[in-house]
Structure formats: structure tokens, C-alpha cells
Amino acid sequence: MEFIIDTVNLDEIKEAVEYMPIVGVTSNPSIVKKTSPQNFFEHMREIREIIGKERSLHVQVISKDCDTIVKEAHRILEEIDDQVYIKVPVSYEGIKAIKILKAEGVNVTATAVYDLMQGYMALAARADYIAPYVNRIGNLGADPMELINELSNRIVMDGYDTKIVAASFKGVQQVRDAFNYGVQSITAPVEVLKQIFKNPNIEKAVDDFNADWYAMYGEGTGICDL
Template sequence: MELMLDTANIDEITEGIGWLPVSGITTNPTILKRERPADFFAHLKKIKSVCKNICPLHVQVSSGRCDEMLDDAERIIRELGSDTFVKIPVTQDGLAAIKALSATGRHVTATAVYSTVQGALAMMSGANYIAVYYNRIMNIGSDPDRVIRELSGLTASSNGDCKILGASFKNTGQLVAAFVNGAESCTASCDILKSGANFGSVRDAVDAFNRDWKSMYGDKTIAKL
């Protein structure tokens, strides 16, 4: 299992890698728009520095044409390093770009996957990750759990190194469901991950433990007894 942070906010990333087992940072134009970086590559390089190069970046191309996607990919890799995963939307042009990039050993994350056939085509084209849009699939009346299960079965039968990456979550229930149904990796916002660790019942239980401890030993911790 892998967990990634779906954000380009430096403070969130700094906090997140301090308490979470982060395996990567995923970005896209919508996520970057929230930060409005004056210098695109300078901002991403700062993220790499914060991560101390221990978790790779997943950076999305800005064009819909295959030739421009390939140009974007080469610039991304040149600026950020060969360990960067280039995110390519799974369209006809996108599949051509994925095929070309994977043939040269580039790391590719196929994104905007809404269906099993999209994911299967990206897998056969050589993508390393298949980003399945969980909540967006639900919003169009389809079943994201089924898509993840089917793609997970295909990755297992192909004996390849492609991983299913759950994405586009609105709550922790969706995140858990993606893992349960076979996603090897998931990316989520810091707010969603915090809500999984800090909901009311957990805080109530911890507060009760602390009160009981202080009733016996006051403010002394175990280390100070």
C-alpha cells in the first residue's frame, strides 16, 4: 500500500511528510491554480526540496496534443529529474504519448481514468500508475469500486509493474473503499487524511485516557516517573 498527498501547498506537504508515510506528491493544473505559483518550476523544485527527494512528484502535462504532451514531458523531466512521473490524461493522443514515453523508459502516470477500458489501454501502453477518479466516477453514475477491481485483476494477470492509483476522493470512506477493492496506491488531500485521524470519537477516547492518567500521576508522563 502507498499513500500520496494530492496537493501543491508547501505547508501542507511539510506537515504531511512529518506524520504520514508519504510515497509521492501528485499535482495537476487545478491543484496548482490554488497556489498560483509565479514560477511553475521553482515551486515544484521547492516541493522536491521539502520532500528531500524521498517521494517523487507526479506532474501533469498542459496540452491535449500528443506532440505537445511529449514536449511538456521532456521539459518536466529536464527540470525536475528522471524520477519524476509525467501525468498524461488517457485520451487517444494521451495513449500515443504514454506509449512513446514508456518506450524510452520515462515514468508515466495515466490520469483522468473513468473506465476499465481506459485503464486497460493505458496499462498496455506502458503506464506505471493508473489514476482512477473515484468520486468523479460516482458523479456520472458509474461504479468506481468495480473499475478498480477490474483493473486490479488485469494488473495481477499481466504480471507487470503497473499500479492502480485511487484519486479524486471526497471522504475517507471512499479512500478506504479504493484500497479494499485493490488499489495499490491512493492520493488524497491533507484535509481528508486529517479527518481520518482526528474525528470526534477518537478525540473523546484520547481525552478520557489523559484524564484518567492525570488523576493518578498528575502532569508526569511515563518518561518522567
């Protein structure tokens, strides 16, 4: 089970990796636009410095034709490092690019997956991660959890090493469902993950425990004060 964050905001990343068991960072052009770094590659190198090589970094291409996708992938790898996962949308040109990049030994995250057959194509092309868009699929009237379940079953049946990294979340329930239906990873905004801890019952339980403690040992007397 992997928690990945979908942001390029340096402060968010620093806080998230400090507080939560975060194993990677994903980005796309829309996510980058929210921060609008002046120097894209320098910014991504800063992210790598924050997260280290032990966490994954996923960076998306922007071109729509295979040849340019591959060129952009090479540039990303040259400018950041060769451990970056290149995010490639699963279009007709994109699947060709995924095949080429995997033949070169490049880490690939197949993204913009809305349909199970897209997922199967990316799986057969040996993508390392496949990213179905949970919320967007639901908004189109389809069932993202059915897609995740079928794709997960196929990975197990055929013995693929590929992981599903579910993306496009608007709330914690979607994240929980994605894990329960078989994804190995999720990538979500930091604010969505922080919602996990905003249950008022958590704070009440801590307050009740503290009240009992202070009733025994005196208000303001902590464990370290004994």
C-alpha cells in the same frame, strides 16, 4: 499501500510528510491554480527538495496532441529531474504519448481515467501508475469500485508492474473503499487524510487513559516526570 497527497501547497506538503507516511505528491493544472506559484518550475523544485528523491513527484502536461505532450514531458524532466512521473490523460493522443515516453524509459502516470477500457489501454501501454477518478466516476452514475476491482484483477492476472493510484476523493469512506477494492495507492487532498484522525472517539479514549494515569500519579505528572 501508498498514501500520496494531491497538492502543491508547500506548507501542506511539509506538514503532511512530517506527520503522515506520505510517499509522494501529485499535481494537475487545477491543483496548481489553487496555489498559483509565480515560477512553476522553481516551485516544483522546491517540492522536490521537501519530499526528497525517495518520494514520487507527479507533474501533469497540459497539451492535447501527442507531439506537444512529449515535448512538455521532456521540458518537465529537464527543469525538475528525471525521476518525475509525467501525468498524461488517457486520451487517443495521450495513449500514443504514453507509448513514446515509456519507450524512452520515462516514468508515467496515466490520468483522467473514467472507463475500464481506458485503464486497460494504459495498462497495455505500460504506464507505471493508472489514476481512475473515483468521485467523478460516481457522479456520472458509474461504479468506480467495480472499475478498480476489474483493473486490479487484470494487473494480477497478467503480471503487470503497474499500480492503481486512485484519485478524486471527497471523503475518507471513498479512500477506504478504494484500498479495499484493490488499489495500491491513493492520492487525496491533505484535508481528506486529516479527517481520518478527527474521530471524537480517539480524543475520548486518550482523555480517559490520561484521567486514569493522573488519578494514580497526580494531575500533570507525565511519564517523563516519574
